[in-house]
Amino acid sequence: MNHLLRTAANSALPILVLTIAGTLIYFFAEAYQVRIAYTFFMNLVVAIGLQVFMGNSGVVSFGHVSFMGISAYVVAILTIPLALKKSQIPDAPFGLGLVQFDIVSAILIALAVTVAFAWVSGLLIKRVSGAAGEILTLAVLVICYVVFNAWIDLTRGPRSLYGIPIASSLPWAMLASAVVIFIAKYFRDSEDGLQLRASSENMLAARSMGVRVERLRLKAWVLSGFLVGIGGVLHATYLGTIGPNSYYFTQTFLIMAMVILGGMRSVSGVIVGTALISIGSEIARTLENGPVVLGLKLPTMFGLTGFFLGAVIVLCMTLRRDGILGDDEFEDIVRNRRATKAAEAATQTA
């Protein structure tokens, strides 16, 4: 109980700031800005979901965007109205072409399917360490992408599925991100999270203290799969149309840059990273289309967004490997500042 309260207190600051910013945008900004804000909160959910595994276990995962894809596809297939479904995927297997669920049960089923998939893949992934393990996560990404593309009867293949009832809006995304921030911080500071983080610092020492690394990795993998799955639900229920390319390398790059820039070992770091990358790629996207700046027509430069993301990753890795915040959460920063102030005050009075 104590831990629950402490987590609530510690996650209050970022959640409050994000909620105020989101509410202001929701009521006062233009429609396209609301869309950008929605994308930000959705990516925040995915990035924090990835942080739960990557940040605590220290294992880089390239496969998480697949969880997003799986839950988005399940929601789509279960909620698209029957008439539309008939024209898009008439031969859907398991009789899925004949059923339509309401949005709530569809979301619950989607998350359950995602968790089941995460659990099965996690059983394999927890056993392999090091670079081979990271390549295994890459295999997850490729396999899911190939299946999304090739299972045309179910997913309509490379052509997009459309007609998903639009049930989500900015407040829902804000709510989801608040919940995800809380869960991620709760896990990070829990006994399991602490042990897992210890194992990422020094595996042998942690093991000899009785930390069951493989079990904890599986736990973190499934939990983060669940959180990323929420991101997938947010994606499908807002856009109303999804295709396999949304859940492949481009999205992986984006989320990876967000997680790395702020510091993958802290939830607060991921929030900062997501905010910076969102702003940065929005600027890059504007420049890409060749805007007119101070009466000067800039050339169009497609690929600038990707270039920006790649450059952020490389520079971050070479210059500031632990990210902007490193190991610190917001509350650590506040506490450290108070401690320095107190120390200064002490020296002045002395």
Add this chain to the structure above:
Amino acid sequence: MEYFIQQLVNALSVGSEYALLALGLAIVFSIIGLVNFAHGELITVAGYAMFFAATTWLPNPWMALPIGIGGAALAAIVFEKVAFRAIRNASTNTGILTAFGVSIVVQNIFVIFVATRPKPVQTPAFLSSMIEIGSLTVPTLQVLETVVTAIAIATLLIILKKTTIGMAMRAASKDFMAVRLMGIKANWVIQSAFIISGLLAGIAAVFIISRRGAVDPFMGSVPVLKAFVACVLGGLGSLQGAVIGGVALGVFEVLLQVTLPQEITAYRDAIVFGVVGLVLVAFPQGLLGRKVELGDKEA
């Protein structure tokens, strides 16, 4: 029978391509522990070098071959100097992410300054001809690819066994500090490894581009994924493993392509990655790798 031989030649050529790329990855990994995601971009750079050479000052398609190979080697040196030197003593994670970043940057440089659309590249005409032996016809390209790969591997073996730098590289994969204590410059060893990986990627690039006939910014990503799989399959950092893994993967892919019914071939890559995943779970260090438990010091 003819069909069988044709497919065998095909399988060997695909396998050789993967082996060349995997070997380059393995050499770099064995020495500095870097999982070089940007390896695929060496192919892309080679391709664009060939494209620019052909369109600007060297229209002769024969000149495209050395330019492609040289371009890849040069790109490998530049990657090492600009990005990978700064993270030399960092963890595997840092390395893998940096290489990932380099790969995105290079891809997008080509998107910004050239185009997303594929550009045609001409290679010598005989590469697309066929060899006829009796009633058997096989593409020259496939035969040549297998032969050239064999020669390249043999040359590499000689370099590794007979020259000082080769011995230094082999020693560095076991204990880099000892190599440096013997008075051999670390930079020299690492740069040689990158140059070799670049040359191998360049050779592979020439064949890949002759087959496709065009270059585009993202052409390197699929081959490099396969090369990774080959490497991991054989045991990361093991050179023999890379070659065997590459050939095995090529043969397996062609086998799937030939034997699977039409509607399942779309899943080929999923099956390949799935099987490799299962192999990894059974042999976490690959087929030829050293047994290491979760938590042991790697490599």
